[in-house]
Amino acid sequence: MTTRAFQKIYTKIDNITKATVTLRAQGVGNDELATVGGKLAQVVKIMGENVTLQVFAGTEGIATDSEVIFHGEPPKLKVSDNLAGRFFNAYGEPLEGGEALEGEAREIGGPTVNPFRRIQPSELIATGIAGIDLNNTIVTGQKIPFFADPDQPYNAVMANVALRAKADKIILGGMGLTNDDFLYFKSVFENAGALDRIVSFVNTTENPPVERLLVPDMALTAAEYFAVDKGEKVLVLLTDMTLYADALAIVSNRMDQIPSKDSMPGSLYSDLAKIYEKAVQLPNGGSITIIAVTTLSGGDITHAIPDNTGYITEGQLFLRNDSDTGKVIGKKTREDHPQVMNACVRLYADAANAKTKLENGFDLSDYDERTLKFAHDYSEKLLAIDVNIEITEMLDTAWTLFGKYFSKEEVAIKEELIRKYWKA
Amino acid sequence: MKTTGRVNGIISNIVIVKADGAVGQNEICYVYAGDTRMMAEVIKVIGDSAYVQVFDSTRGLKIGDKVEFEGHMLEATLAPGMLSRNYDGLQNDLEKMEGLFIARGSITDPVDYEAQWDFVPLAAAGDRVSAASWLGEVQEQWVKHKIMVPFAMTGSYTVKSVAAAGKYKVTDTIATLTDAEGREYPVTMVQKWPVKQAVRCYTEKPRPSRVMETGVRAIDTFNPMAEGGTGFIPGPFGAGKTVLQHAISKQADADIIIMVACGERANEVVEIFKEFPELVDPRTGHKLMERTIIICNTSNMPVAAREASVYTGMTIGEMSNRLEELPGQDAFPMDLSAIISNFYSRAGLVKLTNGRTGSVTFLGTVSPAGGNLKEPVTESTKKAARCFYALSQGRADSKRYPAIDPLDSYSKYLEYPEIREYLDEHIEKDWVDLVYAGKTLVQRGKEANDQINILGDDGVPVEYHERFWKSELLDFVILQQDAFDDIDANCPIERQKMMYEMVLGICRRDFGFADFERCAQFFKGLINLFRQMNYSEWKSEKFEQYRQQIEQYVDEKAAK
Numbered sequence: 007m008t009t010r011a012f013q014k015i016y017t018k019i020d021n022i023t024k025a026t027v028t029l030r031a032q033g034v035g036n037d038e039l040a041t042v043g044g045k046l047a048q049v050v051k052i053m054g055e056n057v058t059l060q061v062f063a064g065t066e067g068i069a070t071d072s073e074v075i076f077h078g079e080p081p082k083l084k085v086s087d088n089l090a091g092r093f094f095n096a097y098g099e100p101l102e103g104g105e106a107l108e109g110e111a112r113e114i115g116g117p118t119v120n121p122f123r124r125i126q127p128s129e130l131i132a133t134g135i136a137g138i139d140l141n142n143t144i145v146t147g148q149k150i151p152f153f154a155d156p157d158q159p160y161n162a163v164m165a166n167v168a169l170r171a172k173a174d175k176i177i178l179g180g181m182g183l184t185n186d187d188f189l190y191f192k193s194v195f196e197n198a199g200a201l202d203r204i205v206s207f208v209n210t211t212e213n214p215p216v217e218r219l220l221v222p223d224m225a226l227t228a229a230e231y232f233a234v235d236k237g238e239k240v241l242v243l244l245t246d247m248t249l250y251a252d253a254l255a256i257v258s259n260r261m262d263q264i265p266s267k268d269s270m271p272g273s274l275y276s277d278l279a280k281i282y283e284k285a286v287q288l289p290n291g292g293s294i295t296i297i298a299v300t301t302l303s304g305g306d307i308t309h310a311i312p313d314n315t316g317y318i319t320e321g322q323l324f325l326r327n328d329s330d331t332g333k334v335i336g337k338k339t340r341e342d343h344p345q346v347m348n349a350c351v352r353l354y355a356d357a358a359n360a361k362t363k364l365e366n367g368f369d370l371s372d373y374d375e376r377t378l379k380f381a382h383d384y385s386e387k388l389l390a391i392d393v394n395i396e397i398t399e400m401l402d403t404a405w406t407l408f409g410k411y412f413s414k415e416e417v418a419i420k421e422e423l424i425r426k427y428w429k430a
Numbered sequence: 431m432k433t434t435g436r437v438n439g440i441i442s443n444i445v446i447v448k449a450d451g452a453v454g455q456n457e458i459c460y461v462y463a464g465d466t467r468m469m470a471e472v473i474k475v476i477g478d479s480a481y482v483q484v485f486d487s488t489r490g491l492k493i494g495d496k497v498e499f500e501g502h503m504l505e506a507t508l509a510p511g512m513l514s515r516n517y518d519g520l521q522n523d524l525e526k527m528e529g530l531f532i533a534r535g536s537i538t539d540p541v542d543y544e545a546q547w548d549f550v551p552l553a554a555a556g557d558r559v560s561a562a563s564w565l566g567e568v569q570e571q572w573v574k575h576k577i578m579v580p581f582a583m584t585g586s587y588t589v590k591s592v593a594a595a596g597k598y599k600v601t602d603t604i605a606t607l608t609d610a611e612g613r614e615y616p617v618t619m620v621q622k623w624p625v626k627q628a629v630r631c632y633t634e635k636p637r638p639s640r641v642m643e644t645g646v647r648a649i650d651t652f653n654p655m656a657e658g659g660t661g662f663i664p665g666p667f668g669a670g671k672t673v674l675q676h677a678i679s680k681q682a683d684a685d686i687i688i689m690v691a692c693g694e695r696a697n698e699v700v701e702i703f704k705e706f707p708e709l710v711d712p713r714t715g716h717k718l719m720e721r722t723i724i725i726c727n728t729s730n731m732p733v734a735a736r737e738a739s740v741y742t743g744m745t746i747g748e749m750s751n752r753l754e755e756l757p758g759q760d761a762f763p764m765d766l767s768a769i770i771s772n773f774y775s776r777a778g779l780v781k782l783t784n785g786r787t788g789s790v791t792f793l794g795t796v797s798p799a800g801g802n803l804k805e806p807v808t809e810s811t812k813k814a815a816r817c818f819y820a821l822s823q824g825r826a827d828s829k830r831y832p833a834i835d836p837l838d839s840y841s842k843y844l845e846y847p848e849i850r851e852y853l854d855e856h857i858e859k860d861w862v863d864l865v866y867a868g869k870t871l872v873q874r875g876k877e878a879n880d881q882i883n884i885l886g887d888d889g890v891p892v893e894y895h896e897r898f899w900k901s902e903l904l905d906f907v908i909l910q911q912d913a914f915d916d917i918d919a920n921c922p923i924e925r926q927k928m929m930y931e932m933v934l935g936i937c938r939r940d941f942g943f944a945d946f947e948r949c950a951q952f953f954k955g956l957i958n959l960f961r962q963m964n965y966s967e968w969k970s971e972k973f974e975q976y977r978q979q980i981e982q983y984v985d986e987k988a989a990k
Contacts, residue, residue: 036440037489052493053439053446080489117487117531121726122516122524124700147697234530273442283696288530316667317797320697344914348829355828368886371947415958418906420915420965 016074020056022065025216025257029074030055037080043072046097048081050257060257062096063214082111083224085231090175091201093192096209096217098224112231114223118283125287131241131295132397134170135163138323140347140388140400146239147287149296151247151315153307154325160299161187163325164243165194167297168204174238176200179225180208181218182249218253226284226294233292244281244298251278251311268310275314282318340397342423346404349417350384357381373416380411405429433499435480437461440491443484445470447497453480456626459499463491466535469520470497471504485520486534502624509600509620510568510575511541513686516703516724524726546597547619549577549604557589562631563783565592565605565617571720573685577604580621581629585609632780639779639848641856642791645681645920646674648819648834648909651930652865653841655817656849658779658789661841664796664808665821669833671795672698673913674821677832678793680709680718681920687718691726699726771814793817816842830910836872857927864934868904871937875901887946895946899953900937907933907960918964925968932977933960936984952987959983 019042021028027042034057040047042061045068051058061068083098086109093101100106127147132139144150154160161183168176180188188210195204207224209217225242232238244250251270258271266272285296300315307313316322358381360374370378387403395403408417409429417424433453439446445461457472461484468488474481482497506521516524517540518532526538547568553559559579566577579587587607598604600619607615623629638656655661665671679687679702691699702724709718777792794815796808812818818840825833843849844862853861878897881890908930912918921929936956943949963976 033492035490035492037487051441053441054493113489117533119530119696120524120527120532121696121699122527122703123530124696124703126700126704127697286696287700313667322667351827351829362883363886366886369888371887371950373947373950415955418954418958418961421962 014076017071019068019070019072019074022068022070024065026050026058026060027065027068027074028056028058031057031074031076034076035078039077039079039081041073041075041077043068043074049076060216062217062220064216079113081114081220081223083107083114083227084109084111085228085235086110087236089205089228089231090203091205093206093208094224096207096213096220096224098207101208112227114220114227115280116227116230119286119288123289125289127287127293129239129287129293130397131171131173131239133167134395135166138167139397140343140350140404143343143397144295144297146293146295147285148321149282149285149298149319150321150323151312151319152297152299152323152325153312153315154299154301155305156301156303158325160301160325161190161245164245164297164299165191168241168243169194169198169200171241172239173241173295174203174236175229175232175240176204177225177229177232177240177242178204178206178208179221179242179244180206180210181221181244181246181253182215183208183210183245185210185212215249215253216257218250219257222250222281226281229284229294233286233288233294234290237288237290237292239292240294242285242294242296244296246299246301247278247315248299248301248303248311266310270310274310275317278314279318282315340401342401342405342419342427343397345419345423346401349408349419350404353377353412353417354381354384376411380407383407383410401427402429432501435459435497435499437491437493437495437497438479439493440488443486443488444473445482445484445488445491445497447480447482449478449480449497449499451499453499454501454503456503457499458502458504459497461488461491462496462498463488463534467537468535469537472499502622504625505622506625507540507620507622509541510547510570510577511545511600512723513571513573514719514722515540516726519725521725541600541620543599543601546599548596549593549598549619550595551592551604552576553589553592553605555589555591558586559589559607560586560631560783562629565589568619572716573721577617577619578621578631579607580617581623581631582621583607583615587615590614628776632782634781635778636781637779637846637848638789638843639846640852641843641849643681643683643923644678645922646677646832647911647921647926647929648832648836648839649678650921650923651908651926652836652868653817653819653834653839654843654849654853655791655793655841656843656846657791658777659817659843660774660777660792660794660815661817661819662794662796662811662815663819663821664811665833666823666826667797669821669823669826670831670913671797671821674819674832674834675793675795676702677913677919679722680706682791684721684791686721686723688723688725691724699724771810774811774814830905831913832909832911834909836869836905836909837876857923864930868908868930868934871904871934872901875899875904892943892946892949895949896941896943899949903937903953903957903960904933906957907964912964915965917967921964922968929960929964932980939984939988941987956980956983 016029016031019027019029027047032055034049034052036049036052038049040049040059042059045061045063047059047061049057050060084107086107088107088109092104095101098107127145129146131144131146133144138144152160152163168178178191180191188208191206195201205228207221209221222244225244229240229242233240251274254274254277255270266274271277282296285294287293300312302312303309357377360370360377363374364370384407388400405427406429414424414428433449433451435447435449437445438448453472453475455472455475459470459472459482461468461470461482468484468486470482470484472480473483518524521540522536523538523540527536549566549568551566553563553565561579561581561583563579564576565579567574568577587609590606590608593604598619603616603618605617607617609615638658640657641654642657643650644655649655663671663674679689689702706719706722707717710716711718711721774792777790779787779789781787794811796811820835820838821833822835822838825835844865850862875898878894881894882898911921941952943952959976959980963973963980966973966976
């Protein structure tokens with residue numbers, strides 16, 4: 007972001023809105039960066055000589071005679087191994103001082119991996135949380151959203167996942183984190199002695215919301231460096247994507263775009279997909295796996311943000327008071343995993359029915375009673391977030407519960423598996 | 431002389447170009463950002479300003495950058511060598527692209543122009559021909575790829591000469607045609623066709639009269655798809671659209687499969703890339719990939735190219751014989767309904783000028799916003815497509831896969847006399863009546879279950895429970911299918927018939943249970959036996975064993 011000697015300085019701004027400024031300028035490239043009155047901005051629209059810039063920090067205090075300097079290039083991040091263990095702001099500048107980054111400057115939001123060069127995701131990333139490992143196994147190269155009610159401890163779960171997950175690098179993209187949450191992440195990572203494999207890009211609620219738009223691209227550019235260049239298994243944690251989408255809405259509203267469903271921009275699907283689709287399993291063994299928190303408003307899953315997210319991502323995790331749904335697409339797991347998971351969910355659903363019956367004052371059958379007991383044990387021994395066990399152990403626990411409460415017919419799993427795993 | 435222009439405005443991927451000459455609506459042009467050449471399509475013209483949609487990122491583009499107009503619309507290249515390829519929405523061969531990332535402005539040839547093909551002439555000098563008449567054929571994989579008079583050549587022609595049998599490149603002249611005035615037209619194996627126009631070189635388009643097998647019981651038995659028919663699968667996310675789509679494309683009884691993945695997850699496309707070359711088509715013994723063309727525009731590739739990918743897919747389909755394809759979602763312009771019905775109408779069974787038939791079967795999926803089946807895309811598609819496979823969230827949540835809702839879904843083909851006749855002949859007389867009997871069973875089971883839920887287990891007669899459990903039996907044995915099990919995943923029609931009749935047979939019996947707990951216990955045991963049967967190889971010893979066990983189990987109960 008250094009100023010070069012021959013750069014032309016513009017000092018006449020024609021229009022100023024809350025997030026954008028428009029001025030006359032020549033030779034400007036689309037998407038390129040500029041400094042407007044000392045604040046970083048990016049070109050979002052060019053009409054003839056009129057150039058519109060989105061000012062990340064907001065246009066407060068910018069005057070019609072503020073200085074505008076174009077940088078001649080899109081936003082970049084300097085990548086090197088020195089990224090590890092550091093905390094950066096949305097522009098990729100080190101937080102709380104520290105030496106500036108050295109390394110190769112790469113454009114953020116770069117091109118797509120050719121789908122033909124991708125490898126099918128297959129390797130499990132174990133988190134030790136049964137709600138995830140058993141019901142929603144995370145596989146390298148996947149993207150999984152965490153749909154969380156705002157009152158749920160989603161950031162604590164994310165920090166847990168980051169520490170337990172067997173990944174080479176963990177990149178945290180924090181958008182609209184409260185300062186408390188930011189400090190929480192920081193101290194948890196420091197205390198665990200895991201800092202050397204964690205890179206964080208953080209935008210807190212104290213920073214202007216529009217800056218958030220850079221965070222995922224920064225985080226993913228760093229992720230691509232470690233995965234593509236170094237062949238490492240990278241886990242990217244993004245929290246909270248709802249606030250990211252809100253920032254998108256702010257910008258598009260300021261630019262007079264016609265809003266789509268839930269006042270979100272019409273391009274929300276593609277905007278989110280551009281981020282999530284960076285998840286990839288590469289032929290060199292490197293991979294990028296994305297786990298992203300999307301907070302729900304009033305538990306509404308049909309709101310444009312979770313809805314679009316759901317269509318892009320592979321399976322969803324719910325962090326709320328009721329149960330999980332999901333699918334297993336992983337290959338390197340035990341053979342009985344999909345069937346056990348399906349049986350668990352089916353029996354758990356039966357338990358929910360039994361509960362409804364009970365609430366409506368009906369008598370419970372013997373089977374209903376057993377499903378209720380099963381559901382109780384299932385939540386306690388497997389679903390509880392503080393249970394930390396290996397997947398095989400989880401499956402064995404599930405079999406034990408099957409054997410304890412049900413007959414083989416009621417579980418209705420393929421006979422070969424029953425013969426092999428059934429615990430009387 | 432080509433029209434050129436200069437960039438005069440940029441808003442995201444819409445570029446406003448000042449043109450120096452004539453510009454056509456939907457014309458293709460190239461925008462130059464430095465040395466990078468990016469394809470774009472004209473979407474609007476105002477005065478000398480053409481609004482073009484760039485199929486790539488416009489980052490770094492500047493005012494005054496050069497634009498060249500091509501004078502034609504977006505075209506698909508149709509030639510031998512398309513099978514087994516993996517295209518993007520603009521028919522660039524993804525496999526030929528260099529590097530891990532797709533660089534901006536990557537353009538690769540859709541077919542191999544150097545390859546030699548064994549050409550066999552089918553026409554002779556002096557023959558009268560018109561567009562789509564067969565001039566010859568080449569063997570491509572296991573398909574005989576017909577070389578036709580280009581679709582764009584209207585009117586009739588006389589064959590002046592045809593190349594002798596032998597090896598030729600696709601760009602070699604393989605025939606020369608003359609028109610009434612004696613003008614000569616050389617014809618090669620390559621032709622181009624604008625993707626947004628339907629190919630109409632056929633004599634008639636009769637009603638579909640054959641069923642296309644998919645190996646999925648909930649489709650074949652309950653709501654069959656016709657060859658040359660249209661269908662669509664709407665479903666909320668997580669309802670198993672993808673698994674179902676893949677199952678159909680692997681198992682469908684078609685010669686050529688074109689999979690169009692637009693706006694889909696890249697990992698799912700990879701699954702196709704990696705799995706299809708391995709899988710063997712059970713009917714022909716050939717690798718599945720040999721009959722497949724993949725066109726993908728994943729959700730992170732430029733949006734504008736997404737619409738194009740659907741059309742490219744359809745055009746390739748129209749020139750081939752029988753095929754099927756599966757696109758994802760699209761955007762919503764005002765004339766959405768007209769666009770969708772027009773698009774679906776490109777499917778069909780056609781009689782070619784030489785009396786042979788070909789068909790395009792079209793199966794689309796829709797991801798309705800918020801899982802709401804009343805949203806515009808789903809509503810418009812419902813009017814256009816003849817089969818409707820509604821995936822229900824409720825079924826998906828309770829892991830009843832495939833989550834095709836038995837009551838909301840329908841196939842209009844069951845009402846077609848042609849299809850009825852076909853089913854009478856190929857499965858059994860009055861098969862359609864049996865299908866409706868099954869549907870009634872499911873409906874009555876649901877009603878009984880509603881009553882049980884309102885009045886309680888003891889509040890209703892035992893017959894209600896029996897009715898409910900009979901519908902559960904049908905659900906678990908016929909409607910549910912394990913797509914991840916090698917044997918259960920693909921159920922041939924013969925096996926479907928047997929299983930279905932067995933289940934219906936049991937459902938017709940009256941068991942007279944003493945109480946509802948015994949009823950539930952009986953059916954749970956029965957369902958388990960049937961499931962084991964579904965997992966056993968067709969007609970194997972184990973299969974027979976389970977069948978006998980079931981008969982015994984049922985007879986014992988009935989005797990009491």
